[in-house]
Amino acid sequence: xxxxxxxxxxxxxxxxxxxVNDVSFDIREREIVGLIGPNGAGKTTAIxxxxxxxxxxxxxxxxxxxxxxxxxxxxxARLGLIRTFQATNVYAGKTVxxxxxxxxxxSRPSGFWxxxxxxxxxxxEREQTRSRIEALLEDLGLRDLADTPAADLPYGYQKxxxxxxxxxxxxxxxxLDEPAAGLSAEEADxxxxxxxxxxxxxxxxxxxxxxMRFMAKICNRMVVLHHGMExxxxxxxxxxxxPRVLEAYLGTEHSVA
Amino acid sequence: MFTFAxxxxxxxxxxxxxxxxxLVALGFTLIFGVMRIxxxxxxxxxxxxxxxxxxxxxxxGLHFLVALPIAAVAVGAFSLVLERVVYRRFYQREMPGMIxxxxxSIALMYGGVALWGTHQRSIxxxxxxxxxxxxxxxxxxxxxxxxxxLVSLALFYLVLRFTRIGLAMRVxxxxxxxxxxxxxxxxxxxxxxxxxxxxxxxxxxxLIGQLFSLSPFMGLMPLVKAFxxxxxxxxxxxxxxxxxxxxxxxxxxxxxxxxxxxAAQFISFGLIIAILLxxxxxxxxxxxx
Amino acid sequence: xxxxxxxxxxxxxxxRPLARWAAWAAAAAALLAFPxxxxxxxxxxxxxxxxxxxxxxxxxxILRVGLVSLGHAAFAGIGGYTSVILMxxxxxPWIVCFVAGGVSAAALALLVGxxxLRLKGVYFVLITFTFGxxxxxxxxxxxxxxxxxxGISHIPPPWPALMDTRAYYYxxxxxxxxxxxxxxxxxxxxxxxxxxxxxxxxxLAEANGIPxxxxxxxxxxxxxxxxxxxxxxxxxxxxxxxxxxxxxxxSLNFLVMNVVGGSNSLVGxxxGTVFLVALPEFLRGWxxxxxxxxxxxxxxxxxxxxxxxxxLWQRACRWITSLSTRSGR
Ligand SMILES: Nc1ncnc2c1ncn2[C@@H]1O[C@H](COP(=O)(O)OP(=O)(O)OP(=O)(O)O)[C@@H](O)[C@H]1O
Ligand SMILES: [Mg+2]
Numbered sequence: 026x027x028x029x030x031x032x033x034x035x036x037x038x039x040x041x042x043x044x045v046n047d048v049s050f051d052i053r054e055r056e057i058v059g060l061i062g063p064n065g066a067g068k069t070t071a072i073x074x075x076x077x078x079x080x081x082x083x084x085x086x087x088x089x090x091x092x093x094x095x096x097x098x099x100x101x102a103r104l105g106l107i108r109t110f111q112a113t114n115v116y117a118g119k120t121v122x123x124x125x126x127x128x129x130x131x132s133r134p135s136g137f138w139x140x141x142x143x144x145x146x147x148x149x150e151r152e153q154t155r156s157r158i159e160a161l162l163e164d165l166g167l168r169d170l171a172d173t174p175a176a177d178l179p180y181g182y183q184k185x186x187x188x189x190x191x192x193x194x195x196x197x198x199x200x201l202d203e204p205a206a207g208l209s210a211e212e213a214d215x216x217x218x219x220x221x222x223x224x225x226x227x228x229x230x231x232x233x234x235x236x237m238r239f240m241a242k243i244c245n246r247m248v249v250l251h252h253g254m255e256x257x258x259x260x261x262x263x264x265x266x267x268p269r270v271l272e273a274y275l276g277t278e279h280s281v282a
Numbered sequence: 283m284f285t286f287a288x289x290x291x292x293x294x295x296x297x298x299x300x301x302x303x304x305l306v307a308l309g310f311t312l313i314f315g316v317m318r319i320x321x322x323x324x325x326x327x328x329x330x331x332x333x334x335x336x337x338x339x340x341x342x343g344l345h346f347l348v349a350l351p352i353a354a355v356a357v358g359a360f361s362l363v364l365e366r367v368v369y370r371r372f373y374q375r376e377m378p379g380m381i382x383x384x385x386x387s388i389a390l391m392y393g394g395v396a397l398w399g400t401h402q403r404s405i406x407x408x409x410x411x412x413x414x415x416x417x418x419x420x421x422x423x424x425x426x427x428x429x430x431x432l433v434s435l436a437l438f439y440l441v442l443r444f445t446r447i448g449l450a451m452r453v454x455x456x457x458x459x460x461x462x463x464x465x466x467x468x469x470x471x472x473x474x475x476x477x478x479x480x481x482x483x484x485x486x487x488x489l490i491g492q493l494f495s496l497s498p499f500m501g502l503m504p505l506v507k508a509f510x511x512x513x514x515x516x517x518x519x520x521x522x523x524x525x526x527x528x529x530x531x532x533x534x535x536x537x538x539x540x541x542x543x544x545a546a547q548f549i550s551f552g553l554i555i556a557i558l559l560x561x562x563x564x565x566x567x568x569x570x571x
Numbered sequence: 572x573x574x575x576x577x578x579x580x581x582x583x584x585x586x587r588p589l590a591r592w593a594a595w596a597a598a599a600a601a602l603l604a605f606p607x608x609x610x611x612x613x614x615x616x617x618x619x620x621x622x623x624x625x626x627x628x629x630x631x632x633i634l635r636v637g638l639v640s641l642g643h644a645a646f647a648g649i650g651g652y653t654s655v656i657l658m659x660x661x662x663x664p665w666i667v668c669f670v671a672g673g674v675s676a677a678a679l680a681l682l683v684g685x686x687x688l689r690l691k692g693v694y695f696v697l698i699t700f701t702f703g704x705x706x707x708x709x710x711x712x713x714x715x716x717x718x719x720x721x722g723i724s725h726i727p728p729p730w731p732a733l734m735d736t737r738a739y740y741y742x743x744x745x746x747x748x749x750x751x752x753x754x755x756x757x758x759x760x761x762x763x764x765x766x767x768x769x770x771x772x773x774x775l776a777e778a779n780g781i782p783x784x785x786x787x788x789x790x791x792x793x794x795x796x797x798x799x800x801x802x803x804x805x806x807x808x809x810x811x812x813x814x815x816x817x818x819x820x821x822s823l824n825f826l827v828m829n830v831v832g833g834s835n836s837l838v839g840x841x842x843g844t845v846f847l848v849a850l851p852e853f854l855r856g857w858x859x860x861x862x863x864x865x866x867x868x869x870x871x872x873x874x875x876x877x878x879x880x881x882x883l884w885q886r887a888c889r890w891i892t893s894l895s896t897r898s899g900r
Contacts, residue, residue: 078774102780110778116771127768130761131780140761194780320693371874376693377639381830382873384823389866396860506704509697544712551705558690558698 029054029198029229030075030106035084037067037074044070046253048084052198057220057230059244059261061237063274067253068233069111072200075231076108077101089197102131105197109204111233114187115175122171124186125158128193158193165189165219181212188216192223199223200231205239217243241265249273287417292539293532298424298493300531301431305486306504307511307523308438309479314512315455315520316475319372319379323364324483324508325501326390330357331484332491332500333398336405346408350430350488358481365476373472374458387501394498402495405488427489434485435524438478442520447474513554602744606737614736616852621743622805623828623848625750627840629797630825632754634834635763636790637770638688639696641822642703643798646676648710648817650799651806652717655726658807665729669803676799680792688787691773703819710814722813729807739808746804750797755837757793766790827865831872833879842880 030052037045045067052058060068074081077098086094088106098108116124133154139147162168165185170178175186184204191199201220205213213236220243224230234240240247240261247264249256251273257264264270306328313321334353338344344352368386372379409422442448450471454461462468486504494500511530515522530550538546606614630643650672657668687698710717717723733739757763768776769783777783806812824847825840832843851861876882 076778078777097782098777099780099782102778107780108778110775113772113775116768116775118771119767123764127764127776127781128779130765137762141756143760190779320696368870368874378873378877380693380696381639381826382870384826385866385869385873387866388823388827388869389863392860392862392866396863509700513697544708547708548705551701551708554701555698555705558694558701559686 027054028052029056029089030231031085031087032071032075033085033087035071035074035086036082037070037079038082043253045074045081045250048248048250048253048255050248050255050258052229052231054229055224055227056246057224057232057244059240059247060231060233060250061235061240061247061264061270062250062256066250066273068250069202070253071250072108072202072231072233076106076200078108099131102194103135105195106200107131107191107194107196107198108200109187109191109202111202111206114190115178115183117176118174120172120174121162121167121178121186121189122158124175124190125161125193126154128190129154129158130194132193132195161189161193181208184208184212184216188219196228198229198231200233202233203235204232205234205236213239237265285417290418292535294418294420294424295539296532296535297528298427298531299535300528301428302486302489302493302504303507303511303531304524304527305431305434305482305489307508307515307527308435308520309482310505310508311512311515311520311523312451312475312479316451317369317373317379317472318376319369319383320376321369321479322380322383322505323387323390323501324479325503325505326387326394327357327361327480327483327501328487328490328504329394329496329498329501330360330390331487332405332496333394334484335488335491336403336496339408340405346492347426347430350485353488354481354484357484357487358477361480362473362477365473369476370469370472387505391498391501398498400498402497404495405491408492423492427493430485430489434482438482441478447471451475510550510554513557602748606740611736612852614740616849618736618740618743618808619805619852620845620848621740621747622801622808624747624841624844625804626798626801627825627828627844628750628754628837629794629801630822631794631829631834631837631840632757632766632790632797633794634829635758635766635770636787637773638691638787638791639699639826640791640794641696641700641819641826642706643699643794643825644817644819644821645703645706646680646795646798647802647805647821648706648812648814649679650676650802651812651817652710652723652802653799654803655723655806655812656716658727659723665807669729669800672803673796673800676802677792677796680795681788684788684791684795685784688784688791700819700822703817703822707814707818710817717814720814722811722815724811726806726810726812728810733807743804743808746800750800751837751841754797758837762786827869829879831865831868831879833881835878836881839879839881846880 028051032051033049035045035048036043048067048071050058060071062068070079073079074084075086077093077096077100080095084094085092088101088104093101093104093106116127119127133150136147138144159168159171162171165188167182167185167189170182175183178186184207188201188204191201204220205216208216217239220230220232230243232240232244244261246259247261248258249264249267249270256269256273257267306324309327310321310324313319313324331353334356335349338349338352338356339346342349364386368382369379372382407423409426411422413420413422413425440448442452447470450461450466451474453464453466454468454471454475458468461471483504487500490500490504507530511523511526513526514529515524515526534546534550537549605617609617626643626647630640633640633643653675654665654668654672657663657671658665663671683702687695687702690698710722711720713719728734728739729742733742758766765776765781765786768779768781769786773783802817828843828847829840830843831846832841833839847865872879878885
């Protein structure tokens with residue numbers, strides 16, 4: 026399996042605070058990697074750095090063999106690196122269908138004029154996109170809600186819609202920031218099954234979540250951050266048994282040193 | 283031409299302007315800091331202050347230094363009605379709040395036109411003495427303007443620093459969520475901040491009316507100055523407003539004496555653009571979140 | 572028309588296409604026949620409305636990416652002054668001046684846009700306000716070119732034939748129609764969906780592959796171009812320009828038109844413009860009360876009716892349908 030994403034010495038300081046400090050890891054094709062750590066460990070910041078939402082102060086990000094450090098997020102999305110957010114993942118005023126339609130932009134020709142002038146080629150391509158969206162919605166159980174405004178959806182469905190929108194962009198690597206947060210156990214299971222299927226279709230996944238049951242079930246490997254630094258990494262089974270990880274989560278008063 | 287006498291005369295004029303600008307800008311920045319509303323009607327409260335002063339001082343014949351605070355309190359009290367009816371709906375919602383305050387601004391401005399007509403009036407000078415300190419001439423009028431500003435700034439500082447409500451305002455401006463969690467009565471805090479803000483604008487309006495002239499459209503000038511001052515000093519910061527006001531007042535005074543009024547305007551606008559671009563938090567402000 | 576508006580995307584598209592066509596045709600016919608039936612004053616007012624609609628639509632586009640530009644009127648000023656100066660000082664034919672009016676506004680927007688668009692929210696409002704005031708100062712102080720505070724008067728019409736208000740009405744109708752169709756088509760295209768996505772959430776839009784900054788620059792440039800074109804057309808219609816007409820209060824008027832009409836669809840600024848330009852023309856002598864009412868309306872709309880008059884209309888329609896279905900049972 027070849028390396029899809031290689032992160033090397035990644036670092037970010039916010040006015041002296043080292044939110045992410047010298048972090049390195051790889052993600053190979055068809056792999057689900059978990060990024061865990063206590064609150065404020067720097068997980069979201071790491072995703073922001075990799076996805077191009079903010080620029081790193083140090084380090085290199087390579088995606089599909091090319092150096093993409095500091096490349097703006099929208100270009101990375103078009104290259105196939107798509108992320109979701111911890112909080113807002115839907116366009117509240119748009120319907121479910123329209124949300125996913127926006128998601129398709131990163132995987133489609135972006136010409137200004139064909140769409141403005143409604144050329145025949147554009148209409149054909151849009152028809153295909155429409156069927157693709159319908160299939161995706163069907164697949165994720167959102168079909169009957171296609172015309173519902175996203176703001177009216179229950180929380181669980183909003184999470185699902187955020188995922189659908191990201192998937193509509195045909196990612197090679199998808200980075201999910203707490204996809205199961207706030208979900209019931211059944212809903213979290215649904216998401217984990219979905220993530221597995223996404224991987225089976227050839228997409229790599231980087232996932233952040235605090236729900237360890239959920240994470241242990243889906244991740245092949247895990248990277249643990251603590252105070253912005255890489256505490257450890259390795260196969261899921263090893264990481265979850267590592268006492269240092271438990272310590273990091275429980276706080277320093279338990280440490281022997 | 284750069285004699286000490288001229289320079290100090292210009293500096294004195296500049297300080298007079300600064301005093302007024304700071305008074306206007308403090309209220310403006312207080313409302314933004316505490317309620318997150320860019321109050322486009324701020325200048326209209328200054329305008330109301332001018333007309334209120336004219337009423338108490340000219341029509342009722344009260345002493346100027348009595349009429350001025352009464353006018354400010356009257357405008358502050360009136361503004362609480364607007365706070366209740368309009369502003370309260372828009373707290374912490376920057377864009378809608380800004381647009382609604384534009385509505386208030388238009389309504390007050392033309393309310394003023396309906397009541398008082400469009401012609402410019404003046405408030406007769408309350409103090410006519412002129413003192414000479416060495417080579418500088420100081421009119422009593424200017425002394426009063428600077429004095430009134432200093433006193434109200436000091437009061438403002440004391441309230442903010444040493445009273446419960448002042449502490450509440452600072453906490454709410456710093457972090458509203460925490461403030462609410464700690465049981466601070468945010469509504470009362472908002473109301474008080476609003477009152478102080480508009481009363482200070484009204485004071486400034488009275489002084490502007492005394493130094494220059496009164497008209498329903500006079501609110502635009504203080505609003506624009508408040509914009510500039512808070513951009514210089516950073517939106518929402520108190521110290522920034524003081525420094526920004528000083529920089530603007532002195533700068534305007536010097537530049538307009540030597541290069542003309544429009545040069546002063548160009549420079550201040552140019553400065554704003556530069557600052558907004560490179561330090562949106564203002565010259566002395568700190569970065570937000 | 573259906574094709575132009577790409578309305579097959581709207582759920583109502585399948586709904587009585589014939590009725591829609593008929594309504595469009597009737598509206599077009601009414602607009603074309605208007606000056607024949609109406610008197611000179613009405614036609615004059617209608618022409619002003621049509622011209623203002625162009626600038627208001629430009630403002631609307633910028634609003635649709637979540638930005639309020641208080642320098643909008645100043646861009647109309649750029650278009651107006653450019654066009655008038657080229658015609659009166661350099662004797663160029665009107666059509667060249669008109670195009671130059673739009674191009675100059677566009678060029679300035681492309682120059683300034685990438686700088687000011689780095690700011691968001693109220694900071695963008697403040698910087699565009701400042702920039703607009705700088706432009707107004709230039710109009711005011713560049714005596715030799717702009718005529719200073721008095722401005723330029725006796726501006727010739729585009730062609731001698733257009734001295735006639737009725738003739739100018741048709742020019743304005745054509746221009747406004749073209750501008751509205753262009754904006755409608757733009758908003759209905761994929762580009763328009765990108766704009767709406769940006770208004771809802773910039774970071775999400777960026778993560779979904781939308782070049783947020785570039786889209787904003789383009790939208791700003793298009794919006795300002797429309798303002799410039801309006802400025803040119805209006806200058807040659809009123810035949811007088813002065814810095815006063817391009818102050819930030821005029822930009823505020825554009826904002827009021829959009830907010831009162833409704834800022835969620837292009838119909839909003841059209842309705843808002845009719846409301847704000849036509850009403851004062853009929854209520855002359857009542858100017859101050861009318862502005863008081865505007866102020867109050869602005870507050871009420873922001874507090875209770877974020878979708879503006881358009882939303883009021885939609886609510887009324889829904890209410891009537893619900894009444895009729897209830898009584899039908
Ligand atoms: N834009 C920013 N400016 C300043 N500090 C920031 C910024 N973003 C994050 N931080 C800080 O960086 C640190 C890491 O934050 P981050 O959001 O990456 O943590 P996290 O691991 O995602 O936590 P959580 O599990 O709570 O989501 C925190 O201390 C946070 O306060
Ligand atoms: Mg996080």
